[in-house]
Amino acid sequence: MHNYSADALVLRTYRYGEADRIVVFLTEDRGKKRGVAKNAAASRRRFGAALEPLTRGRATYVERENRELVRLDRVEPRQTPIGAGDGRTLDDAARALTHAGYFAELLDEWAPDGLPNERLFRLGAAVGEALAAGGAVDALARYFEFWLLRLEGVYPALDRCPRCGRPALHDGAVLISADRAYVCEACAHGGQRLSAAAVGFLRSAVRWTPAEAARAAIPAAPLRELETAHHLLIALHLEKDLRSARVVKELRPEP
Numbered sequence: 001m002h003n004y005s006a007d008a009l010v011l012r013t014y015r016y017g018e019a020d021r022i023v024v025f026l027t028e029d030r031g032k033k034r035g036v037a038k039n040a041a042a043s044r045r046r047f048g049a050a051l052e053p054l055t056r057g058r059a060t061y062v063e064r065e066n067r068e069l070v071r072l073d074r075v076e077p078r079q080t081p082i083g084a085g086d087g088r089t090l091d092d093a094a095r096a097l098t099h100a101g102y103f104a105e106l107l108d109e110w111a112p113d114g115l116p117n118e119r120l121f122r123l124g125a126a127v128g129e130a131l132a133a134g135g136a137v138d139a140l141a142r143y144f145e146f147w148l149l150r151l152e153g154v155y156p157a158l159d160r161c162p163r164c165g166r167p168a169l170h171d172g173a174v175l176i177s178a179d180r181a182y183v184c185e186a187c188a189h190g191g192q193r194l195s196a197a198a199v200g201f202l203r204s205a206v207r208w209t210p211a212e213a214a215r216a217a218i219p220a221a222p223l224r225e226l227e228t229a230h231h232l233l234i235a236l237h238l239e240k241d242l243r244s245a246r247v248v249k250e251l252r253p254e255p
């Protein structure tokens with residue numbers, strides 16, 4: 001048996017018998033773990049409200065030889081996705097929570113079991129922090145998708161059109177799903193178009209922190225273009241659509 005204590009993000013929780021929960025969590029130092037939280041439904045002392053997706057906290061767990069499931073003894077929350085909730089309307093809080101669920105689901109899909117990935121952890125933690133601070137959820141979501149794909153090395157390049165070699169796609173780009181590439185407008189015949197504003201967001205996102213992305217006043221239209229392009233790219237890589245992405249769309253206020 002080995003005891004561990006680590007900074008972690010809660011990704012997902014599901015029922016396990018009457019009172020227990022299985023908790024999927026991403027540790028800063030040892031990657032993704034699955035743990036049994038004994039009596040989690042009743043034990044507010046050990047878990048409290050700490051099992052909401054994207055909650056960051058100190059996880060104490062025990063690993064046993066030849067067991068995939070660890071024993072999760074406690075999570076002390078340090079940050080929850082809606083933060084203190086100051087001044088937030090119920091709608092805003094609901095949108096923050098559904099986005100927290102979406103980010104956590106993406107992290108769960110992307111993080112392999114037990115393989116340390118500190119950059120992925122830091123991305124999730126920083127985006128959770130910006131969400132808790134009440135930043136604009138749509139800009140934050142596009143930022144998160146961009147960086148997630150980028151960290152995996154699968155975000156299509158924007159520095160050159162792969163078909164004609166034209167440099168820097170500043171005035172717009174078109175996503176060709178089949179090629180998993182952005183091409184210039186002249187080379188595209190159909191595909192998901194990104195306006196110059198959408199490409200500008202991506203160029204800024206390379207150097208922005210999540211908090212900066214959440215503060216930048218980005219118009220809805222380019223964010224919508226990026227949402228469509230990113231969901232196509234994510235579906236290509238995961239070979240499925242995410243349930244939480246649909247929930248996020250359903251909760252969006254009508255323009």
Ligand SMILES: [Zn+2]
Nearest residue numbers: 161164184187
């Ligand atoms: Zn071209």
